[in-house]
Amino acid sequence: MMANQPIFILPQSTERYSGRDALRMNITAAKILENIVRTTLGPKGMDKMLVDSMGDVTVTNDGATILREMDIAQPAARMLVEIAKKQEDIVGDGTTSVVVIAGELLQKAQNLLEDGIATSVVVRGFRNASAKALEILNNISVDARDKDTLKKVAMTAMTGKGSDFAKEHLADLVVDAALRIEEDGKVDKDSINIQRISGDSVEDSFLAEGIIMDKTPVSKNMSRDIKDAKVALIKYPIQLKEITTDAKIDITSPDQFEAFLNNEEEMIKDLVDKVVESGANVLFCQKGIDDMAEHYLNKAGIVAYKRVKKSDMERLNKATGAKIVTDIEDLTPEVLGSAGHIYVEKIFDHELTFIEECGNPKATSIVLRGSTRYVTEQISRALDDALGVVAATIEDGKVLIGGGATEIELVKQLRDYGDSVMGREQLAILAYAEALEIIPRTLIENAGLDTINLIADLKAAHEESPAMGINVFTGKIVDMKEEGVLEPLKVKIQALQASTEAAEMILRIDDMIAAKNGLNSTGPDESGNDNSGMPPMPPAPGMGGMPPMM
Ligand code: ADP
Numbered sequence: 001m002m003a004n005q006p007i008f009i010l011p012q013s014t015e016r017y018s019g020r021d022a023l024r025m026n027i028t029a030a031k032i033l034e035n036i037v038r039t040t041l042g043p044k045g046m047d048k049m050l051v052d053s054m055g056d057v058t059v060t061n062d063g064a065t066i067l068r069e070m071d072i073a074q075p076a077a078r079m080l081v082e083i084a085k086k087q088e089d090i091v092g093d094g095t096t097s098v099v100v101i102a103g104e105l106l107q108k109a110q111n112l113l114e115d116g117i118a119t120s121v122v123v124r125g126f127r128n129a130s131a132k133a134l135e136i137l138n139n140i141s142v143d144a145r146d147k148d149t150l151k152k153v154a155m156t157a158m159t160g161k162g163s164d165f166a167k168e169h170l171a172d173l174v175v176d177a178a179l180r181i182e183e184d185g186k187v188d189k190d191s192i193n194i195q196r197i198s199g200d201s202v203e204d205s206f207l208a209e210g211i212i213m214d215k216t217p218v219s220k221n222m223s224r225d226i227k228d229a230k231v232a233l234i235k236y237p238i239q240l241k242e243i244t245t246d247a248k249i250d251i252t253s254p255d256q257f258e259a260f261l262n263n264e265e266e267m268i269k270d271l272v273d274k275v276v277e278s279g280a281n282v283l284f285c286q287k288g289i290d291d292m293a294e295h296y297l298n299k300a301g302i303v304a305y306k307r308v309k310k311s312d313m314e315r316l317n318k319a320t321g322a323k324i325v326t327d328i329e330d331l332t333p334e335v336l337g338s339a340g341h342i343y344v345e346k347i348f349d350h351e352l353t354f355i356e357e358c359g360n361p362k363a364t365s366i367v368l369r370g371s372t373r374y375v376t377e378q379i380s381r382a383l384d385d386a387l388g389v390v391a392a393t394i395e396d397g398k399v400l401i402g403g404g405a406t407e408i409e410l411v412k413q414l415r416d417y418g419d420s421v422m423g424r425e426q427l428a429i430l431a432y433a434e435a436l437e438i439i440p441r442t443l444i445e446n447a448g449l450d451t452i453n454l455i456a457d458l459k460a461a462h463e464e465s466p467a468m469g470i471n472v473f474t475g476k477i478v479d480m481k482e483e484g485v486l487e488p489l490k491v492k493i494q495a496l497q498a499s500t501e502a503a504e505m506i507l508r509i510d511d512m513i514a515a516k517n518g519l520n521s522t523g524p525d526e527s528g529n530d531n532s533g534m535p536p537m538p539p540a541p542g543m544g545g546m547p548p549m550m
């Protein structure tokens with residue numbers, strides 16, 4: 001009787017895709033993402049114009065920025081974005097490459113699956129190929145962390161990012177900054193603060209010792225040039241606790257009113273006294289300072305800054321050695337820091353505070369100048385990439401040759417390796433090798449050059465030398481090492497690992513089960529606006545908010 005009755009274990013509104021359907025959908029989504037960012041790869045990559053929900057416009061060809069700004073709904077594509085972001089966090093460059101390689105790996109995987117090869121065989125082949133690729137990368141990398149190499153690495157990362165006209169100068173700033181803060185072979189990028197100022201030209205950008213803050217003292221009457229500063233950092237408001245709107249104060253006589261005001265004044269005076277007693281003469285406060293407090297601080301000869309950014313507080317902490325205290329009671333002479341010179345200077349039409357001769361001499365800032373906000377924003381992203389690659393090179397001292405040279409060499413050596421492997425896994429290894437060709441192919445395509453012929457020429461050139469790559473400006477195949485196009489080993493290793501990991505994760509999904517409306521939401525952490533920056537994704541509509549799949 002019951003035999004023909006369907007049994008539902010999931011609510012009827014649940015959407016479900018199984019097996020090949022799920023896979024096809026996810027691969028399609030990954031390919032769409034790949035095609036979006038692909039056109040930005042390399043020095044001749046095009047820009048994207050991104051408009052956020054507030055109407056703010058960003059023009060960029062930085063993969064990390066594009067992925068960050070796009071509101072991706074499809075879950076597999078979101079996974080890919082997350083993995084690419086990890087690349088950005090760990091090494092600060094190579095984000096576009098991760099997405100492009102992952103998309104290509106998935107395309108090759110799909111072809112194999114359609115030919116009847118099992119997913120597990122494909123995954124195993126990809127894993128072995130990736131392990132071999134890392135070995136090859138290590139073998140062909142070159143040891144170097146001299147200043148000249150660092151500068152080339154910085155310039156390679158900045159090429160095509162809107163800063164080419166001032167690339168040399170900016171690369172010098174980045175390398176000097178990184179070397180200044182380097183400690184035991186480690187470079188903490190966060191201790192370099194990039195201060196953007198619109199007005200004047202990029203060539204006027206400079207490196208400053210210490211910290212630069214886009215702030216001036218709370219009062220015009222306070223000193224703007226302090227020697228031997230004793231610095232206090234507090235995260236405590238120097239103002240009266242805000243009276244909530246429903247608090248009621250009964251004042252029935254003028255005397256009472258006066259007492260009330262005096263009382264307030266006493267409390268503020270007390271707070272200021274605490275600062276005075278600590279011996280500080282410069283106060284950076286992450287919270288507010290009210291007018292009355294300002295008056296008493298000024299009277300006591302203390303220079304104060306209010307509503308200082310958290311990131312600046314942290315840099316001040318590192319540079320001056322002052323502890324950030326959260327309770328004013330903890331403000332004692334022991335928690336103060338020092339700076340030899342704190343002063344305000346006007347750059348273009350911008351007043352900035354310079355904090356120099358700090359207790360910790362490693363603090364460094366780059367003052368980035370440019371004609372408009374768009375220019376400084378774009379260049380600051382290029383600087384960020386450059387800092388990432390310079391830091392990576394200082395840290396592991398190994399570089400690879402760019403311009404497609406490394407990828408073509410990988411293709412060649414992986415093919416040889418594949419030929420030595422028996423069975424169907426060989427096909428997966430060869431497919432992995434072929435997928436890596438996407439990098440030089442895209443560099444050539446984006447430069448508007450002849451892909452088929454140049455790839456063939458490149459491969460032929462690699463019979464002679466592993467350094468041959470494509471000069472996208474001349475369309476010639478040249479020794480890219482001589483051209484100075486160098487990239488850190490760490491970036492390429494991370495990129496390969498990340499894209500292989502992403503492809504594998506997506507290949508392993510054979511079932512997608514989405515709660516009602518899950519297919520159209522942008523997931524639990526988004527604000528719920530549905531105008532995702534992506535075109536519609538046939539046949540896979542978005543499918544956010546399904547943690548069991550992750
Ligand atoms: P990603 O986000 O992956 O870093 P990019 O747009 O920065 O993407 O492009 C990086 C690619 O551009 C690398 O493969 C690199 O070798 C190549 N590249 C950089 N400079 C040059 C150059 N001068 N000539 C040819 N290729 C270059």
Ligand code: MG
Pocket residue numbers: 093094095157385
């Ligand atoms: Mg890059």
